[in-house]
Amino acid sequence: MPVSDETPVDLAPVLESFPSLEVEKGTGALITQPALVLEVVQFLRDDPRYRLDYLSNVTGIDYLATVRKEKRVNEEGKTEIVKIDEPPRMDVVYHFYSMSEKRGLVTLKQRITDRDRPVATSLMPLFRSAEFQEREVYDLFGIDFQGHLDLRRLLMWEEFEDFPMRRDYVEPDDYEYEPTPHGEVLEKAKTHAGLGEGGSEE
């Protein structure tokens, strides 16, 4: 019994047209720089070999700097474990299908290398379905989408400052903390403590 029978999509034509694209090992996702993404997506949407007219899902992934261990065979023919430094990065992931041709799935990732100031290119000029989903990615990951017409927070409130889906996010001690006079008043009350007790003894 098939778990799923999605039609596999041949990636050769798009790789031919855009030689700078990479295919991620293991997942088969296309990886592109933010500067190129609009052209690639327009190609995928309009080329008759693809016609990926349906952008289903948009999301982000945050990767902190890590050390990855990989088994490799060295020159002497022995396997050894190599440590590879992975720089921090952020990915914006898009899942495309074709409604007219019943094809899918093509995964496209915008790779953002500058994690401190992540800037991506918005797909809103090509796909309306990116509108809310990219706003959500902006809201939760803090990725700035260039070319988005209405980039505001979607789920969190506007005064919220942090980006909760980032891996290094630290929860505040008290979400609802507001500076009130009560703290100061209580401090002041402590200095009168002796007087208060004396008063009650009378």
Next chain:
Amino acid sequence: MTMESSVVAGSEPTVEPRGFELIEREGLETNLLEVSMGPHHPSTHGVFRMDVKLDGETVTELRPVFGYLHRNHEKLAEDMGYLGSMPFTDRLDYFCSMTNNWAYALAGEKMIDLEVPERAEYVRVIMAELTRLVNHIMLVGFFVNDLGALGTPLLYALREREKILDLFEWASGARMMCNYMRFGGLRNDLPEGWLTKCREVVDAFPYFLDEYEKLLVENEIILVRTQNVGVLKPELAINAGITGPMLRASGVNYDLRKVDAYGVYDRFPFRVPMGEVGDCYDRFMVRILEMRESIKILRQAMDELPEGPIMGEAPRVFKPPAGEIYGRIEGPKGELGFYLVSDGTAKPYRYRVRPPSLVNLTVLEDLCLGHKVADAVVILGSVDIVLGEVDR
């Protein structure tokens, strides 16, 4: 003298009423009226707000505001094991917990290539189609409620829904938060006698639908209020990622039960109802027609339900290899997808829900522009949202 006794009971007023001049329309300053509909407006079906700008009664701008029910479902799921999120998916779209379970289970099964036994697949189909009945009957009930048929038709819908919820409770232990499916199958088999009862409910359902249709479908108020209101063109619908009955009402034949044929859906012959105009009436009718198709699927699934195990060879600890997967099903509201990224540990590195309700709201402004504010309520009702899923 005459001035003072100007009003005497039983007598004519002696003072001439002062003439009121009509204020000239020209030069009168008019302004757009900003109305904040929600978050506690009854027509928004939850805590959802529409910031509407009105010119008289006509909508000139509409901005949906979300987040009142946000609890960062995705972050919470990334902090616990894979199976730990299964009961939490019930709370996404709380009318359709069974299909939420299935979508998540399907994504997990794709990750480790887990095979699901045949009986479990059939029971999943039965549960999913019952859920579709529940969802659509509730939608129709609330929809006519928004149109002004207060209470009565909605309560008929609730009555029928209750019979199906009883079935869910009997099988899974809970009416709404079912938590019934697992990676590789189901939590428990159907109880003794469940199928007989289910058959009774399903056999009675078409009679209820006939009655309901007779009551509503040709009702003049419903026709006037919904036809040619909120027309969604198919090109825009595809571009905006609209899925589910809303897309099919615009005349696009795209049903994941046919396209992906996940589970055992390729074994059931059923038709995909589609609309022609893409207005509120089509969206309303597509749901009614879909219920009739669901009943067909249900009957066949119950007839063919095989005996056998209900759980595949699932690992004791769910620990998929590094990689990523996107699994999706045709939920009652549209494409419900789960995108899981694993780094090889027992917790998902990234867990993403693709919410059909949120994406379907993308075109809300386009549908409402130029219509009266009362139509905005109807259009929102025809989109079919559940805020637990929109806000997550």
